[in-house]
Amino acid sequence: MVDKALGNGGRKSDKDLKIRVKSAKGRKVSSTKWLERQLNDPYVARARAEGYRSRAAFKIKEMDEKHKLFHKGTRVVDLGAAPGGWSQVAAKAVGSTDANPLVVGIDYLEMDPIPGVVLFRKDFTEDDAPQLLIDAMGGKKADLVMSDMAWPTTGHRATDHLRIVQLIEIAADFAIDVLAPGGAFVAKVFQGGTEHELLHMLKRHFKTTFHAKPPSSRQDSAEAYLIAKGFKGPDERTNGEEDGEHEER
Numbered sequence: 001m002v003d004k005a006l007g008n009g010g011r012k013s014d015k016d017l018k019i020r021v022k023s024a025k026g027r028k029v030s031s032t033k034w035l036e037r038q039l040n041d042p043y044v045a046r047a048r049a050e051g052y053r054s055r056a057a058f059k060i061k062e063m064d065e066k067h068k069l070f071h072k073g074t075r076v077v078d079l080g081a082a083p084g085g086w087s088q089v090a091a092k093a094v095g096s097t098d099a100n101p102l103v104v105g106i107d108y109l110e111m112d113p114i115p116g117v118v119l120f121r122k123d124f125t126e127d128d129a130p131q132l133l134i135d136a137m138g139g140k141k142a143d144l145v146m147s148d149m150a151w152p153t154t155g156h157r158a159t160d161h162l163r164i165v166q167l168i169e170i171a172a173d174f175a176i177d178v179l180a181p182g183g184a185f186v187a188k189v190f191q192g193g194t195e196h197e198l199l200h201m202l203k204r205h206f207k208t209t210f211h212a213k214p215p216s217s218r219q220d221s222a223e224a225y226l227i228a229k230g231f232k233g234p235d236e237r238t239n240g241e242e243d244g245e246h247e248e249r
């Protein structure tokens, strides 16, 4: 089913060795392509070698390297945490331990425990989910709210777009409620951009907002991340002033 083939038209070079997956009866072409891409993806191999649960771990790592999101002691909320790559990176970077956990994560999928991370299995859009996370932080404010959440797509573009926008809005509202002044918000968005209204709202509450496409985010995917830094405090909610900067990075 899986065979190694020369990806260079016959010239022998280890570098060009590529795993090809033959289509199998009962497997859709899209699944075969997905499997082939996974097997040839250097980030998948790196994640396995470095003990991360997902290749997604490198996205937050790369964004942290460039935009300095984590510091020792940073309190982090991870929305849509499964299987746990971002939480693993966060726990290590901020120095979170089981005795003094600084990272709280939520997902409706079951996850294996991660040292230094308090995990909840729950749909974040349920009414009682935000309070659960707030209680888990022992009443302390967060310094970083990060969301890699995305609903499974329905195939209907307009519906999918509305659903993702709604998810980002709920995450952004939550971030504004729980962040400490100076805090940051990172959220997965999709091309077609972040909705105007949401961006305006974030610009009111944060000193800078920008979009990032980390190298490990597949170039052929519409995925990007919105990063908002320098939270001004919840009172800005009532202040209509818009002085935040927005740029693409």
Ligand SMILES: C[S@@+](CC[C@H](N)C(=O)[O-])C[C@H]1O[C@@H](n2cnc3c(N)ncnc32)[C@H](O)[C@@H]1O
Residues within 6 Å of the ligand: 053, 054, 056, 057, 079, 080, 081, 082, 083, 084, 085, 086, 087, 106, 107, 108, 109, 122, 123, 124, 125, 148, 149, 150, 151
């Ligand atoms: C791309 S994955 C996250 C990968 C993760 N950042 C990592 O590094 O392993 C997106 C996750 O968001 C979760 N998700 C989507 N909508 C959610 C919701 N409403 N509540 C909780 N989790 C949600 C999905 O179950 C999925 O596990």
